Amino acid sequence: MNQEVAIEEEYFYPNKMGRIVLVAMEEIMGHHGVNAVLNLAKLSHLVNNYPPNNLQLGFTFSEFSVIQQTLDDMYGERGGRGLALRAGRETWKYALKEFMPVLGITDLAMRMLPLGIKIKIGLDVFAETFNKFSDQRVRLGEDAEHYLWIIERCPICWQRVSKTPCCHLAIGLLEQALGWVSRGRRFKVEQISCIAAGDETCTIAITKQPIV
Structure with missing residues (x-):
């Protein structure tokens, strides 16, 4: 038997996505905090040298993941979770500006469509967007009460091990996107x-009915 362990393939975000996340973190933590x-x-x-603002696949899942893990290491699980959630919400602001015009849905929120249809179209x-521009793989599902955002290849918890789900940035991003x-x-x-907790996918459940 071959005793060599195969090197796991690396996956990528476009530089633009990596840059957006770091700029969003800077909004929350300040420049020195991100450094x-x-x-x-x-x-x-990457210190004082964020990825360029282009769609080249140059920002690795490993880099993305270790940044998220380091938030927990520096601020504790609760503190890291709060920062990641806030960074996810800020990320949406920049992602909307950079990606939504390309996809032609800048006026989606203004269309006279039933709320449930708008949410499904938006998701x-x-x-x-992720499937087209990055190596992240997302598919959608639903049950009677929830829409399901199912990440089959997740950069946030890539190669991490966690007792509990830890993809907090994705939650913050979705919260803000749904609000828009x-x-x-x-x-x-x-x-x-969460894949980091031993599950097959990172699945995020979104209630079909708004709470506010």
Whole structure:
């Protein structure tokens, strides 16, 4: 038997997505705060040198994941979770500006469509954005009460091990995206499975009915 362990294939986000996340983190933590995270994560090559604003696949899942893990290492699980959620919400602001015009849905929130249809269209377009521009793989599902955002290849918890679901940035991003699509309504967004915790997918459940 061959005793060699195969090197796991690396996957990528486009540079633009990596840049957006770092800029969003800077909004929350400040420039020095982000630099501290990058240094502790052994990503000093990104200090004062964010990825360029292009769609080249150059920002690795490993880099993305270790940044998220380092938030927990620096601030504790609860503190890291809060920062990641806030960074996810800020990420949406920049992602909307950079990606939505390309997909032609900038006026989605203003269309006279029933709320449920707008949410389904929005989630489909968001999933397609990741599937088209990155190596992240997302598919959609639903049950009687929830829409399901199912990440089959997840950069946030890539190669991480966690006792509980840890893809908090994705939750913050979806919360803000749903608020935009629904023109200010709020939905309960909860991660119910996580690859880092041993599950097959990172699945986020979104209530079909808004809570506010």
